Amino acid sequence: MNEFISSDTVIFHCELKVSTGSVTSSLNNEPNKIDQVRSPKLNFNWVFLDKGLSDVKLKTACGKEIPSHRVVLATASPVFKAMFNHDMIENKSSVETSEFPLTIDLLAGADKYQLEELKNKCGEILSAKLSTGNGIETLSVAVKYNMDCLKQKAADFIKLHINKF
Numbered sequence: 001m002n003e004f005i006s007s008d009t010v011i012f013h014c015e016l017k018v019s020t021g022s023v024t025s026s027l028n029n030e031p032n033k034i035d036q037v038r039s040p041k042l043n044f045n046w047v048f049l050d051k052g053l054s055d056v057k058l059k060t061a062c063g064k065e066i067p068s069h070r071v072v073l074a075t076a077s078p079v080f081k082a083m084f085n086h087d088m089i090e091n092k093s094s095v096e097t098s099e100f101p102l103t104i105d106l107l108a109g110a111d112k113y114q115l116e117e118l119k120n121k122c123g124e125i126l127s128a129k130l131s132t133g134n135g136i137e138t139l140s141v142a143v144k145y146n147m148d149c150l151k152q153k154a155a156d157f158i159k160l161h162i163n164k165f
Contacts, residue, residue, distance in 0.1 A: 103125050
């Protein structure tokens with residue numbers, strides 16, 4: 001067994017130096033010093049791509065499971081954070097949601113899980129896809145999810161094309 005890993009515990013050895021004296025020189029005088037002194041950075045990108053390390057699965061309406069990570073979902077959404085911190089049914093093994101297949105359904109999920117950036121992106125997509133076939137529904141969705149910009153664009157679109165509705 002590795003000397004740094006014991007009983008599922010990772011052991012970090014570190015040295016801490018505390019200075020009680022005053023600083024006599026500044027890095028500002030030597031700007032290249034900062035570029036020269038580079039400590040190795042931990043790279044966690046691979047963790048998000050490794051399905052084996054996922055600890056929760058999102059289920060789409062069509063039954064597809066998307067391996068995910070609680071910490072990532074909790075960081076992105078206060079609703080997920082609350083779900084994972086409390087004994088909720090969704091916390092047991094997976095989060096089932098039907099909000100993935102269509103933009104409007106995705107918007108409903110973004111609103112439900114308080115994912116503002118995703119909600120705004122859905123609004124942009126709906127705005128770009130405005131047509132006489134979906135203008136009224138888009139306005140209704142904008143009102144339902146309190147999206148003022150989309151509501152204004154949909155209302156303007158309807159006014160401009162009122163004779164086609």
